[in-house]
Amino acid sequence: MEKPHRHVVRVRYADTDAMGVAYNAAYLIWFEVGRTEWLRARGLPYREVEERGVALPVTEATLRFRTGARYDDQIEIETELAEVQSRRVVFTYRLLRGDRCIAEGSTIHFPVEIATGKAVRMPPWLLERLA
Amino acid sequence: MEKPHRHVVRVRYADTDAMGVAYNAAYLIWFEVGRTEWLRARGLPYREVEERGVALPVTEATLRFRTGARYDDQIEIETELAEVQSRRVVFTYRLLRGDRCIAEGSTIHFPVEIATGKAVRMPPWLLERLA
Amino acid sequence: MEKPHRHVVRVRYADTDAMGVAYNAAYLIWFEVGRTEWLRARGLPYREVEERGVALPVTEATLRFRTGARYDDQIEIETELAEVQSRRVVFTYRLLRGDRCIAEGSTIHFPVEIATGKAVRMPPWLLERLA
Amino acid sequence: MEKPHRHVVRVRYADTDAMGVAYNAAYLIWFEVGRTEWLRARGLPYREVEERGVALPVTEATLRFRTGARYDDQIEIETELAEVQSRRVVFTYRLLRGDRCIAEGSTIHFPVEIATGKAVRMPPWLLERLA
Numbered sequence: 001m002e003k004p005h006r007h008v009v010r011v012r013y014a015d016t017d018a019m020g021v022a023y024n025a026a027y028l029i030w031f032e033v034g035r036t037e038w039l040r041a042r043g044l045p046y047r048e049v050e051e052r053g054v055a056l057p058v059t060e061a062t063l064r065f066r067t068g069a070r071y072d073d074q075i076e077i078e079t080e081l082a083e084v085q086s087r088r089v090v091f092t093y094r095l096l097r098g099d100r101c102i103a104e105g106s107t108i109h110f111p112v113e114i115a116t117g118k119a120v121r122m123p124p125w126l127l128e129r130l131a
Numbered sequence: 132m133e134k135p136h137r138h139v140v141r142v143r144y145a146d147t148d149a150m151g152v153a154y155n156a157a158y159l160i161w162f163e164v165g166r167t168e169w170l171r172a173r174g175l176p177y178r179e180v181e182e183r184g185v186a187l188p189v190t191e192a193t194l195r196f197r198t199g200a201r202y203d204d205q206i207e208i209e210t211e212l213a214e215v216q217s218r219r220v221v222f223t224y225r226l227l228r229g230d231r232c233i234a235e236g237s238t239i240h241f242p243v244e245i246a247t248g249k250a251v252r253m254p255p256w257l258l259e260r261l262a
Numbered sequence: 263m264e265k266p267h268r269h270v271v272r273v274r275y276a277d278t279d280a281m282g283v284a285y286n287a288a289y290l291i292w293f294e295v296g297r298t299e300w301l302r303a304r305g306l307p308y309r310e311v312e313e314r315g316v317a318l319p320v321t322e323a324t325l326r327f328r329t330g331a332r333y334d335d336q337i338e339i340e341t342e343l344a345e346v347q348s349r350r351v352v353f354t355y356r357l358l359r360g361d362r363c364i365a366e367g368s369t370i371h372f373p374v375e376i377a378t379g380k381a382v383r384m385p386p387w388l389l390e391r392l393a
Numbered sequence: 394m395e396k397p398h399r400h401v402v403r404v405r406y407a408d409t410d411a412m413g414v415a416y417n418a419a420y421l422i423w424f425e426v427g428r429t430e431w432l433r434a435r436g437l438p439y440r441e442v443e444e445r446g447v448a449l450p451v452t453e454a455t456l457r458f459r460t461g462a463r464y465d466d467q468i469e470i471e472t473e474l475a476e477v478q479s480r481r482v483v484f485t486y487r488l489l490r491g492d493r494c495i496a497e498g499s500t501i502h503f504p505v506e507i508a509t510g511k512a513v514r515m516p517p518w519l520l521e522r523l524a
Binding site for chain 2: 406407409413414418463464
Binding site for chain 1: 403407426438465
């Protein structure tokens with residue numbers, strides 16, 4: 001079993017809301033950052049995926065919030081590839097502050113041919129890199 | 132069965148991303164707008180809920196994306212109260228462009244006493260208004 | 263002298279930060295909303311401007327903050343066209359809560375041909391509508 | 394003359410808009426990141442400034458955009474303290490992609506006592522650290 005990929009972000013003032021903690025939508029952005037860095041660590045920056053004509057839009061997302069992230073907290077994003085099939089990839093995420101899991105979630109993506117906007121099967125070069 | 136509450140938002144340029152459609156996190160913000168207007172229509176603006184000492188933070192959220200929302204699209208947010216209990220409220224959302232459902236999702240909230248930051252039972256004045 | 267165009271937005275929880283007021287970047291988004299509605303009122307939705315092949319990116323922006331906008335405040339955006347030339351358009355904005363000006367600012371835009379990405383002179387159909 | 398402080402951010406998909414480049418409001422957030430890291434490098438994290446009872450809200454901001462920042466670009470934020478007085482601090486920013494300046498701007502801040510919300514003179518511990 002591969003270890004999850006880890007990447008650290010800081011909570012920005014822009015991420016916080018009047019409750020004094022990060023607004024819920026900020027977590028979806030951190031999931032994006034985790035996934036981006038997971039792909040880069042695999043040698044396949046998402047920018048290159050798109051340059052090769054394929055996008056991986058989000059079709060489903062789930063989030064579970066355990067405790068608030070405060071301004072300037074360092075949040076470690078643990079990203080794992082949970083599943084990959086010809087028409088679907090699932091990533092899971094855990095956000096940690098120190099040892100404590102503050103939130104977790106998942107995103108499901110499907111491959112789209114950018115030129116036509118149509119859903120397609122995962123091309124071999126992408127499937128090999130993900131699997 | 133109560134009809135869902137409807138509120139229209141426009142997709143702003145700020146909501147879009149380089150794919151030419153609304154970025155996934157924008158949908159969580161539209162869920163917030165839908166929920167806010169649902170509460171206002173019930174005669175209980177969320178600002179008043181907080182002024183009375185209670186917050187309703189999001190503990191879980193799910194999103195399912197069906198098709199992209201484009202710049203300047205008018206999106207109708209249908210919000211429904213799906214469940215209310217002493218320690219939990221569930222809202223569900225459907226986003227429509229014309230007749231077409233472009234996304235749907237849900238958020239689960241729990242009552243917190245703002246002064247202490249502790250989870251509490253829903254106070255009667257809030258429970259009555261929601262139920 | 264033409265009256266400024268007025269459009270109302272509500273401060274969303276997503277717009278606020280841990281200071282309890284709207285985060286500074288939210289104001290640039292409200293300027294976008296004001297400008298968009300100004301153009302629509304002129305019979306020229308910005309989506310149509312782009313469909314005709316021209317974009318009007320921001321090249322400069324200024325913001326002056328007088329007092330904070332709080333969650334759920336209704337903010338009236340007053341937008342005015344301050345200047346239009348063949349290669350430049352200037353909009354000015356005043357944000358009001360009731361009678362009180364809470365912020366003001368400006369944005370400068372220049373016409374770009376979308377197909378080539380090059381700065382161009384304002385096409386006559388656009389200049390006529392703006393002036 | 395002190396060298397400007399440098400900090401690198403990546404353009405996230407969330408930062409981009411339908412023009413394929415970073416949306417204008419993202420730059421204000423990067424200014425925040427630059428300022429935050431400038432303060433941290435001075436041994437005075439902004440979180441500590443607030444914990445000592447003082448906030449430094451933005452009262453004015455200017456932005457000049459030279460060329461677009463694209464998804465996944467590495468942007469170097471150069472932050473400098475341009476001026477500090479008893480009631481005002483000015484930061485200036487230059488955003489670089491490689492050797493090229495893609496945007497620049499400034500923010501003006503004034504000290505506020507958090508407990509009362511009133512503008513105050515810069516306390517000595519803060520003035521010393523800034524100057």
